Amino acid sequence: MTDWLAPSDWQALILSLKVASLATLASLPFGIWIAWILARKSFPGHDILNGLVHLPLILPPVATGYLLLIAFGKHGWAGAFLHEHFGIVLAFRWTGAALAGAVMAFPLLVRAIRLAFEAVDPGLEAAAATLGAGRMTVFFSVSLPLALPGVLAGAVMGFAKAMGEFGATITFVANIPGQTQTLPTAIYTALAVPGGETQAARLVGISVLFAMLALILSEMLARRLAARIRGRR
Amino acid sequence: MIEVDLAHDFPGFALRVGFAAPSGITALFGPSGSGKSSVALALAGLLRPNRAVIRLGGRVLQDETTFLPPQARRIGVVFQDHRLFPHLTVKQNLDYARRFGTARGGAPLAEVADLLGLSALLDRGTADLSGGERARVAIGRALMSDPAALILDEPFAALDAPRRAEILPYLETLRDRYGLPMLLISHALGEVARLARTLVVLQAGKVAAFGRAEALLSDPSLVQIFGTGEAGALIAAVVGARAADGLTEVTTAGGPVFLAGALPVQGSAIRLRIRAQDVMLAVGQIGGISALNLLTAEVEALAPEGEAGMIVVLRLGEERLLARVTRRSADALGLAPGLRVQAILKTVALAGG
Numbered sequence: 101m102t103d104w105l106a107p108s109d110w111q112a113l114i115l116s117l118k119v120a121s122l123a124t125l126a127s128l129p130f131g132i133w134i135a136w137i138l139a140r141k142s143f144p145g146h147d148i149l150n151g152l153v154h155l156p157l158i159l160p161p162v163a164t165g166y167l168l169l170i171a172f173g174k175h176g177w178a179g180a181f182l183h184e185h186f187g188i189v190l191a192f193r194w195t196g197a198a199l200a201g202a203v204m205a206f207p208l209l210v211r212a213i214r215l216a217f218e219a220v221d222p223g224l225e226a227a228a229a230t231l232g233a234g235r236m237t238v239f240f241s242v243s244l245p246l247a248l249p250g251v252l253a254g255a256v257m258g259f260a261k262a263m264g265e266f267g268a269t270i271t272f273v274a275n276i277p278g279q280t281q282t283l284p285t286a287i288y289t290a291l292a293v294p295g296g297e298t299q300a301a302r303l304v305g306i307s308v309l310f311a312m313l314a315l316i317l318s319e320m321l322a323r324r325l326a327a328r329i330r331g332r333r
Numbered sequence: 334m335i336e337v338d339l340a341h342d343f344p345g346f347a348l349r350v351g352f353a354a355p356s357g358i359t360a361l362f363g364p365s366g367s368g369k370s371s372v373a374l375a376l377a378g379l380l381r382p383n384r385a386v387i388r389l390g391g392r393v394l395q396d397e398t399t400f401l402p403p404q405a406r407r408i409g410v411v412f413q414d415h416r417l418f419p420h421l422t423v424k425q426n427l428d429y430a431r432r433f434g435t436a437r438g439g440a441p442l443a444e445v446a447d448l449l450g451l452s453a454l455l456d457r458g459t460a461d462l463s464g465g466e467r468a469r470v471a472i473g474r475a476l477m478s479d480p481a482a483l484i485l486d487e488p489f490a491a492l493d494a495p496r497r498a499e500i501l502p503y504l505e506t507l508r509d510r511y512g513l514p515m516l517l518i519s520h521a522l523g524e525v526a527r528l529a530r531t532l533v534v535l536q537a538g539k540v541a542a543f544g545r546a547e548a549l550l551s552d553p554s555l556v557q558i559f560g561t562g563e564a565g566a567l568i569a570a571v572v573g574a575r576a577a578d579g580l581t582e583v584t585t586a587g588g589p590v591f592l593a594g595a596l597p598v599q600g601s602a603i604r605l606r607i608r609a610q611d612v613m614l615a616v617g618q619i620g621g622i623s624a625l626n627l628l629t630a631e632v633e634a635l636a637p638e639g640e641a642g643m644i645v646v647l648r649l650g651e652e653r654l655l656a657r658v659t660r661r662s663a664d665a666l667g668l669a670p671g672l673r674v675q676a677i678l679k680t681v682a683l684a685g686g
Contacts, residue, residue: 226379227416229403231478232433241429245420329420 105302111278112286113306115194116263119282123201123262124209124255131209131258132251136239138210139217156268157207165271168200172272196273197280201262209258216250217243249325256318260311283307335359335482335514339375339385348372348382348538358508360517360525360546363535363558369518372535373484376516377410378403389482389514404433409480413487415471417459423470424455430477442477448510449473449503465496469503476507482514483507489524497524504528522563526550526606527684534558547604551653553636553644556609561638561657565608567684568652572601580625586650587628590681606684609644612656613677616666626678630654632668643668647676 105113138150156164172179173191182188190196220243228238244251266284273280275289287303290296338351348368352359361369374380376387378394378401387394389408394401418426427442446452449469454462462470468488475483485504489497501524508515508528519525525532525546532549534542536558542549549555551566570590573582580591583603590605597603619627630647638644643663647654654676658668668674 221416223412223414223416224418226377226403227410227412228418228429230377230379230406230408230410231430231474232404232407233429234404242418 105306106299108277108281109286109299109303109306112281112283112303115197115278115280116282116284117310119194119197119201120259120263122195122198123205124259126198127202127206127209127258128251128255131206131254132213132244135210135213135254136217136243139214140222153210154207156204161204161265161267162271164203165200165268168196168203168268168272172196172199190273192273192276192280194273194280197265197269197282198262200268200272201265202258204265204268205258205261208261209254212254212257213247213251216247216254219250220246246329249322249329252318252322252325256314260314263310264307334388334390335376335516336386336388337372337376339372339382339387341371341375341380341382341385343371346538350533350535350538350540352533352540352543354514354516354531354533356512356514357530358504358515358517358528359531359533360519360529361533361535362519362522362525363541364520366537367535368538369520369535370486373410373486373516373518376406376482376484377408378406392481407479407481409475409478409483411468411471411475411483411485411488413490415467415491417462417467417470417474419459421459422455423451423457423459423462426459426470426474427451427455427477430474434477434479445473445476448506449476463496464492465499468492468496468500472503472507476511480513482516484516484518486518487520488517489519489521501527522559523606523682526565526567526604547652550606551646551655553634553638553646553655556636556638556644556655556657561642562610563608564644564655564657565606565611566652566654567604567606568649568654570603570605572596572599572603574599585628586652587630587654587676590626590628590678592681592683594683596683604684606682607654607678608680608682609655609657611678611680612647612654613679614645614656614658614662614666614668615675615677616668616672617675619675619677622677624677624679626681628654628676628678630674630676632670632672632674634670635663635668647674 134153169191170176174183179191190199224242225238228242233241264284269282270285275281275285283303287300290300290303335354341348348371350368350372361372363369371380375382375385381400386396393399394406418429421429431442446455449472451469451473454466488500492500517529529546532544532546533540534549534555541558542555547567556564568585570583570585573584575581580593581596583590583592628649630649632645633648634646636644638657641660643658643660645656645658645668647656656676
């Protein structure tokens, strides 16, 4: 395997997995929260929140990357704050790639989870409340378990999107081999080099393989969860 | 004691309901769309009425300044669609409620499971339970949360006749075992008559009548709301001896009545439900008739009903019986207040103790 993949390919693959994992794990709790609000609450500004969540889906990724650079760059308002108080630098780091991936994946993640929450019968939540369960308990013991297949689907979608993110990533964190070069940017680089087609083909192959693995795994898990939730026997 | 006084305006429908339900079972009876379920939701805290004062045993659940959320009300609800948690087993459903109930000293799981016949179902999932089993699990779950009152929202609506018959004795045990105020939301008069001591009759969002079940069920002015086919009185009776031919003699204020089938032990006080349409009237002595159940009564009042019908209110001592006859027969018999008649009962149903 090691001679089949060049060290730089390995680097790109592992970095991509790291970036996508961090992006998914870090955005999941927030995504669940936003999805819950969008699914269950009505308040002024509901449509604006929905629009903001979906913005990265509609905006050119390069524009999103540029906005991230403005906000989270070393001199951006958020970037300066993070650097000053926590010593965190995101721009041109792999963590920045994770942020870019998370932002780009967020609409897909939230959408899937929101649909799952909307499919949960509010009557069950009401029943739990009449039994004495407070809001948090109802959420963690009824709503979230019943929405779990959708949460999983959302996480897998988000992971896949974060793994394949290109435009925002290259704008925000550039394309530094070993630091910020993920699979898509590595493919882009390989194609730009004369004779790089074989390397590009290998990387594309890896991408296809991982995408398929993730999809099959999530399908299997979701089916098992859904069967359990539809009714325990 | 559940005290309710609420007002809520739905688009095109105004709900104005006030009553005080004592302990035991109070039935909230009315046709669909009369606002019964909204009252139940408001009591449980799942609907916030425009104005309401709701007290449970002196505890304020809602008034001008207070609105307790459902989880703080201690009102158990058995929903019409049962709402069992699909991702949990029967036992886990009960345990879920116990988490909140034990803090307040709820009934032990084994006792509730035994009472409702759930012991054999505990490890089952909820998906393949029958309708009757689901209803029982829902009742058990509500009990496990140690409620201060129980609301049963149309517990029979989703069940066929055999399943209803299966649930009724459990509810009677529940009523007799725990001193809980229970509110039975229903539009099935048979079950209401069998279970409830107090009746709140709702019509178009307002209380049309409120009082003891016996009094309201023999009120001729309510026959139309109850439905002419179902309306009928409840009378008290005492179980007597069972004869060799299988019939048991039951003593009422109007004389003996003979019933077949299983009855409570001799000496038990029971209630009989006699539908108005199952009562025929005769003047003078009658002979050569197959009907066994003849009661002597006095006509108290007459009320026209429908196009050609007449509801006759009969007195049996302190109690009342309703009979539905045609206006033509009423005229032919010369029915008038004070006249003594024989009431021939075609069907008599046991309405519980």
